[in-house]
Amino acid sequence: MALSYELRCRECGKRYDNAPLSICDECFSPLEVVVDLDAARADFTREKIAAGPTSMWRYKALLPVPDDYVPPTPAGWTPLLKAPRLAQRIGATNLYIKNDAVCLPTLSFKDRVVSVALANAQIFGFDTVGCSSTGNLANAVAAQAARLGLKTYILVPADLEAAKILNTQVYGANLVRIDGNYDHVNRLCSQIADRFNWGFVNVNLRPYYAEGSKTVGYEIAEQLGWRLPDNVVVPMAGGSLITKIRKAFKELIALGLVEDKPVRFFGAQATGCSPISTAVKTGADHIEPQRPSTIARSLAIGNPADGVYATRCIRESGGWAEDVSDVEIVSAIQELAETEGVFTETAGGVTTAVTARLYAHGRIKPDELTVTCITGNGLKTTDALNGCYETQRAVRPRLTDFEEYLEEGHQELAFGGVNVR
Amino acid sequence: MALSYELRCRECGKRYDNAPLSICDECFSPLEVVVDLDAARADFTREKIAAGPTSMWRYKALLPVPDDYVPPTPAGWTPLLKAPRLAQRIGATNLYIKNDAVCLPTLSFKDRVVSVALANAQIFGFDTVGCSSTGNLANAVAAQAARLGLKTYILVPADLEAAKILNTQVYGANLVRIDGNYDHVNRLCSQIADRFNWGFVNVNLRPYYAEGSKTVGYEIAEQLGWRLPDNVVVPMAGGSLITKIRKAFKELIALGLVEDKPVRFFGAQATGCSPISTAVKTGADHIEPQRPSTIARSLAIGNPADGVYATRCIRESGGWAEDVSDVEIVSAIQELAETEGVFTETAGGVTTAVTARLYAHGRIKPDELTVTCITGNGLKTTDALNGCYETQRAVRPRLTDFEEYLEEGHQELAFGGVNVR
Numbered sequence: 001m002a003l004s005y006e007l008r009c010r011e012c013g014k015r016y017d018n019a020p021l022s023i024c025d026e027c028f029s030p031l032e033v034v035v036d037l038d039a040a041r042a043d044f045t046r047e048k049i050a051a052g053p054t055s056m057w058r059y060k061a062l063l064p065v066p067d068d069y070v071p072p073t074p075a076g077w078t079p080l081l082k083a084p085r086l087a088q089r090i091g092a093t094n095l096y097i098k099n100d101a102v103c104l105p106t107l108s109f110k111d112r113v114v115s116v117a118l119a120n121a122q123i124f125g126f127d128t129v130g131c132s133s134t135g136n137l138a139n140a141v142a143a144q145a146a147r148l149g150l151k152t153y154i155l156v157p158a159d160l161e162a163a164k165i166l167n168t169q170v171y172g173a174n175l176v177r178i179d180g181n182y183d184h185v186n187r188l189c190s191q192i193a194d195r196f197n198w199g200f201v202n203v204n205l206r207p208y209y210a211e212g213s214k215t216v217g218y219e220i221a222e223q224l225g226w227r228l229p230d231n232v233v234v235p236m237a238g239g240s241l242i243t244k245i246r247k248a249f250k251e252l253i254a255l256g257l258v259e260d261k262p263v264r265f266f267g268a269q270a271t272g273c274s275p276i277s278t279a280v281k282t283g284a285d286h287i288e289p290q291r292p293s294t295i296a297r298s299l300a301i302g303n304p305a306d307g308v309y310a311t312r313c314i315r316e317s318g319g320w321a322e323d324v325s326d327v328e329i330v331s332a333i334q335e336l337a338e339t340e341g342v343f344t345e346t347a348g349g350v351t352t353a354v355t356a357r358l359y360a361h362g363r364i365k366p367d368e369l370t371v372t373c374i375t376g377n378g379l380k381t382t383d384a385l386n387g388c389y390e391t392q393r394a395v396r397p398r399l400t401d402f403e404e405y406l407e408e409g410h411q412e413l414a415f416g417g418v419n420v421r
Numbered sequence: 422m423a424l425s426y427e428l429r430c431r432e433c434g435k436r437y438d439n440a441p442l443s444i445c446d447e448c449f450s451p452l453e454v455v456v457d458l459d460a461a462r463a464d465f466t467r468e469k470i471a472a473g474p475t476s477m478w479r480y481k482a483l484l485p486v487p488d489d490y491v492p493p494t495p496a497g498w499t500p501l502l503k504a505p506r507l508a509q510r511i512g513a514t515n516l517y518i519k520n521d522a523v524c525l526p527t528l529s530f531k532d533r534v535v536s537v538a539l540a541n542a543q544i545f546g547f548d549t550v551g552c553s554s555t556g557n558l559a560n561a562v563a564a565q566a567a568r569l570g571l572k573t574y575i576l577v578p579a580d581l582e583a584a585k586i587l588n589t590q591v592y593g594a595n596l597v598r599i600d601g602n603y604d605h606v607n608r609l610c611s612q613i614a615d616r617f618n619w620g621f622v623n624v625n626l627r628p629y630y631a632e633g634s635k636t637v638g639y640e641i642a643e644q645l646g647w648r649l650p651d652n653v654v655v656p657m658a659g660g661s662l663i664t665k666i667r668k669a670f671k672e673l674i675a676l677g678l679v680e681d682k683p684v685r686f687f688g689a690q691a692t693g694c695s696p697i698s699t700a701v702k703t704g705a706d707h708i709e710p711q712r713p714s715t716i717a718r719s720l721a722i723g724n725p726a727d728g729v730y731a732t733r734c735i736r737e738s739g740g741w742a743e744d745v746s747d748v749e750i751v752s753a754i755q756e757l758a759e760t761e762g763v764f765t766e767t768a769g770g771v772t773t774a775v776t777a778r779l780y781a782h783g784r785i786k787p788d789e790l791t792v793t794c795i796t797g798n799g800l801k802t803t804d805a806l807n808g809c810y811e812t813q814r815a816v817r818p819r820l821t822d823f824e825e826y827l828e829e830g831h832q833e834l835a836f837g838g839v840n841v842r
Contacts (some may be wrong), residue, residue, distance in 0.1 A: 054475040054498065073502075073762065077475065079495045079525065085570060102525050104500065105762060107800070147762035149506060158815035166803050169810045172759035176826065177815045184818035191820045338593035341494065341526060341568035379528070379800035382587050389590045394579035394598045397605035399612045405597065 004039035005064040007031045007207055010309075018064070020124050020204040030305070031207045033064045037254055043067075044255055046226060055104070056112055056215035062251060063215075064208050065119045073147055075115040076215050078103050080223035080371070085339035090356040092364070096229070096371045097336075098220055101344045106143045106167070107377035108136035108298075108345075109241065113212035114144050117201035120208040122148065126199030130154055132189040133202075134182050134237065134298045135164030136345075136376050141201055142173035153198065155185050161297060163380050181292055183303045202238075206305075213241045217248025220371055221258050228258050230368035231319070233266040233358065235351045235375055236276045237299045239310030242267055245373075246313050265314050266364070267321035268354035270294035270329060270346075276304055279311045280321035287311070295326045295384050296346040298376060320363050324353040330384055332356065336374070343378035351375070425460035426485040428452045428628055431730075439485070441545050441625040451726070452628045454485045458675055464488075465676055467647060476525070477533055477636035483672060484636075485629050486540045494568055496536040497636050499524050501644035501792070506760035511777040513785070517650070517792045518757075519641055522765045527564045527588070528798035529557035529719075529766075530662065534633035535565050538622035541629040543569065547620030551575055553610040554623075555603050555658065555719045556585030557766075557797050562622055563594035574619065576606045582718060584801050602713055604724045623659075627726075634662045638669025641792055642679050649679050651789035652740070654687040654779065656772045656796055657697045658720040660731030663688055666794075667734050686735050687785070688742035689775035691715035691750060691767075697725055698742035700732045708732070716747045716805050717767040719797060741784050745774040751805055753777065757795070764799035772796070 007016035011029035022031055043061035052058030056076025060069065079099045087095040100109040114137065121129045130153035131141045138154045145152040152173040156165070157180060168175050178185045186203070193200040201209045221228055228249055234242040242265055252258045269277040272294025275287045287307035292300035304310070314321055324332070329349035336352045337343045344352070355372045358364045378385075395405045428437035432450035443452055464482035473479030477497025481490065500520045508516040521530040535558065542550045551574035552562045559575045566573040573594040577586070578601060589596050599606045607624070614621040622630045642649055649670055655663040663686055673679045690698040693715025696708045708728035713721035725731070735742055745753070750770035757773045758764045765773070776793045779785045799806075816826045 074500045081494075085568070099526075102523070102528070104523050105520075106764075107523070107528075107798075143758070143762035143764065145762075146759055147506070163800060163803055166806060166810070167764060167800060170755060170758040170764050170799065170806065171762060172755075174830075175813070176823070177813055178818050179815040180818040188818045188820065188823060192823060195820060195824075334591060334593075337564070337591040338567055341564035341566075341592060343527075343564065343588060343591050377528075377800070378591065379584060379588060379798070382584055385587060385591065389587070392596070392598055394600040397599050397601040397609045399609065399616060402597070402609060402613060403616075409595075 003066060004036040005033050008034045020199060022204055022206040033207045033211045035062050035064065037251060041255060044257070046257060049222065056115065056212070056219070059215055059218045062218070063116055064211050065116065066123070069119055071115065071119070073115065073144055074104050075111040076103060077219065080220060081340060081342070083340050086336060089335060089339060091359045091366055092370065093366045094369050096369070097340060097342060098216060098371050098373045099342055100216070100373065100375045101342055101348060101377040106139040107380070108140065109213070109216060109375040110136040110140040111144070112215050113209045114140040114201055116212035117205045117209035118144050118148060118150070120205055121150070121199035121201070124199060127151060128153065128196070128198045129201065130189070130198055131201045132182065132185040134300055135160055135380065136298050137202065138168040138175070139164060142168045142171035145173065146171040155189055157181050157185055161381055161383055163382060167380065182301050183289070210240050210244060213244035214248035214251070216241065216373065217245035218252065220245070221249065221252050224369070226258050228261055228263050229371045231264045231266060231364050231370040233268055233351055233355045233370065233372040235299055235347045235373065236267045236269050236310055236321070237301045237304065239276055239304040239306035243306060243309045243313045246317070263317060264319040265317045266319045266354070266358055267310060267314050268351045269321065269323040270296040270299055270350050271323040271325050272296070273300045273302055274323035275302060276307045276310050277321035277323040279307065280314050296329055296350050297381070298345060298347045299350060320358065322354045322357050324350060324357065328353040330388065333378060333384065334388070337378070342374060344374045345376040345378050345381040346384050347376050348374040348378070349384070424487060425457040426454050429455045441620060443625055443627040454628045454632045456483050456485065458672060462676060465678070467678060470643065477536065477633070477640070480636055480639045483639070484537055485632050486537065487544070490540055492536065492540070494536065494565055495525050496532045497524060498640065501641060502761060502763070504761050507757060510756060510760060512780045512787055513791065514787045515790050517790070518761060518763060519637060519792050519794045520763055521637070521794065521796045522763055522769060522798040527557070527560040528801070529561065530634070530637060530796040531557040531561040532565070533636050534630045535561040535622055537633035538626045538630035539565050539569060539571070541626055542571070542620035542622070545620060547618070548572060549574065549617070549619045550622065551610070551619055552622045553603065553606040555721055556581055556801065557719050558623060559589040559596070560585060563589045563592035566594065567592040576610055578602055578606055582802055582804055584803060588801065603722050604710070631661050631665055634665035635669035635672070637662065637794065638666035639673065641666070642670065642673050645790070647679050649682055649684050650792045652685045652687060652785050652791040654689055654772055654776045654791065654793040656720055656768045656794065657688045657690050657731055657742070658722045658725065660697055660725040660727035664727060664730045664734045667738070684738060685740040686738045687740045687775070687779055688731060688735050689772045690742065690744040691717040691720055691771050692744040692746050693717070694721045694723055695744035696723060697728045697731050698744040700728065701735050701742035717750055717771050718802070719766060719768045720771060741779065743775045743778050745771060745778065749774040751809065754799060754805065755809070758799070763795060765795045766797040766799050766802040767805050768797050769795040769799070770805070
C-alpha cells in the first residue's frame, strides 16, 4: 500500500523514502515527515474525528503510520481546562491549560511522540528500541515498549530524579546511567543506534517521533470548538514541540478545519538552561549552547536540536520567549496546584511562571485567548518541593485534641504570620 | 426542579430527602442514593452517552446531581486495556485491565467519587470540605476542592507515604496528621463533621460519594461494546467499590443497555489487612475488624464500612475473595509494569496478584472474559519498590565504554544469573 507521507529535508527539500533516518545526506540538515494533506482530506473531517477513538489516534490520518495501523495503547486526548482562578492571580481573563500532566499512559506529552515513534520502530523491524532522555521520555519509551514486548535500552544523565529512574526500571527496561549531561547522552545514542542497529526514538526515528507532538495542536483546536487561540505558551527543551504545534495549526487551516488567524507562539525556559529564550531575547539567529544548571531537568538541554526552528517559529509569529529562576519555578508549581488543582513537574512550573510574566510585562493582553501547555506530572519531580512544607505534629484522634490543634494553627497565623498549610 | 434521586436506608428502606446524611435515624444502617431509573431512561441511551463528554460525566443521568449540573473538572473515562502479555504469564486468554492508575485528575479511582461528593457539597452549601483518607482520597479532595476554591481539611494516618502527603499539601489543603490508623481517623472525622458543619466526602456526604464508583461499571460495559464481563476482580478497602460496580451493571440491565447475564465478583485484599476476604473464605456473615499491617496502605482499613455488603455481593454472585502477602504485591507491581506498561500503586499489586491466584486455583477459567480493576498510580507508592533495583555504575559517554558495559552485563547474566535490569 502506498503511504501518504515521506521524509523531506527541512532545508534543501531533498525527498527520501520512509526509513530510520534523521539527517539529510546532502546538506546535513534535519529531516522532517511531510504528510500528503490532499490524501488525508477525506479522512480528516470534523465528523470522522469526532467518531474516532478518545485518544490522539483520532488524528491518525495526519500521523505517519499506515492507514490500517491499529494503535496498541491509548495516548493523548488530555483535558483543555479553563483556568479562571489562575487567570485571576496573574491578571488574565481568558486562560486555558492544556494539561498533559495527565497524559496517558505515563503522564507527560512524551507519550504522544513515543506512540508514533514505536509504531515506526515496528514497521522498520527493530527488535530493540531506546532513547536518550531527561526522564519523561524514558518513562514513555519503557512503558510503551514493555506493552509491545520490545527490548529496551534507555540512556539518561546519571543524576536524574529518583522517581523518573524508578518509573523506567519498573517496566523492565535496561536503564543505563551516563556520566554526563543530556547532550553527552544524546551524542552517544547516535553512535549506539548506528553500531547496534537499534531504533532510538529521538535519534534515528526522530522525524516520525516529532510528528506526535502535532496532536497537542490538533487537540487544542478541537477542544476550543475548532478554532485557534490567540497565543500559546510552550516549554522548550529540544525546541521541537512549539514548532509542531504551529505545524498542526497550519495543517488544520490548509484543510479548512479552522479559520485562518494569527497565533503568537511564546517559549518558556528555565534561566539555568535558556539557550533558546536567550536567542529570542538577543535577536540572535543561532543558538549558543549552554551548560544546564536548573531543577527543571526535563528542560535541561543545553544544545537543543530544534532550537533554531523554535526561535524562528516564535519570531515569525510575533511571540516572545522568557526564562525564570528555580525559585519562581517552585512557586509557580504551587500556584498552579492551589488555583486549578493541577500538580505539574518542574517544566510546568517554568511554563506557568513564564505565562505570568508575559501578562505582567504586557506581552499578552488579559482578554486574549491564551493556552499554556503543561507537559508533565508533579509526582515525577517531588524533590523540587523538598522543604516547602513543614511536617505538622501528629494529633491524637480525639475531638478536643483536634480543636486544640486548630486553635494553635490560628494563633500562629494571627501572631506570627506563619502559614500553617 | 424536582431531583430524580433520593436517599434511602439500605436495610429498613426508610426514605429521606437529599441531605448530608449517611446513617438511618430509625435503624442506624447506612443510607444509599437511589436514582429513579424511569426518569433517567430518556437521557441514558447509548447514543446520548456516546455524544456526551469523554469523562465519567457522560453518565450524568444516573448520578446524583441535578440535570443542569456543569462539572468543573473532567474525571474518569479511563482505558480498558486488553492485557495479552499479562494473561499469558498467569494462564488467562481473555483478560482486560480497567486502568484507573491514570484516572483524571489525580490518578486514582477516588477522583470519581470525589467529583460526585463535591458537587453535592456545593449544592448543600458547605464552604469547607474534607475527608479521612489513606492517601488517594486525600489527593483527589485536595485537588478538586482547590479548583473549586473550597477550604479543605484532610485527615490522614500520621505514617502515610511521602508522595501522597506532598500530593495533598501542594494543592493548599490543610493536612492534619492523626496519631492512629485509618479507623481512628475516620471516627474522628464523623465528630468533626458534626461539630463544625463541614462536608466530609466519605462521612456525611458518603451516600453521594459512593455513587461515583458506579462509573467504573458503566465504563467497563460501554468499553466492552455494551456487554458485561464474566468476572470482575476488585480491590477492597472500605468495600464500597465492588458493590457499586454491581449496582451499575444492574442499572444497565434494568435500562436494557446490556444483556442480562451472570457476572461473578471477586474481591482482593492484602493479607495484612484482610477482614473482608477472611469473612468470604470462612463463610462468616459479619466482619471481624483487624489491625492493619501491610504496605498496601490504600487498602489498610481494618473495619470496613461496607464490608458486609461486599461479602454479600461476592457470595451472591458466585465469586470469591483472596488476599496476598506484601512480597507478592511487589512482584505483581513489577509483573504488571513489565507485561502491560501499567505502573500501579500497591493496591494494584494486590489486585494483580489476587487475579493470578484466582486463575492458578481454577476459580476463574482461562477463556472467561475477566476485568481486573487497577485503582491507583505507582508514582504514589514508590517506597514499596525500595531495594528492588540496583543502582548501576555510571558509564562514560563513549561508545567503547558502553560496549564494555554491555559485555559486563551479559557476563553477569551468564555467570551469576544476576538480573542486570
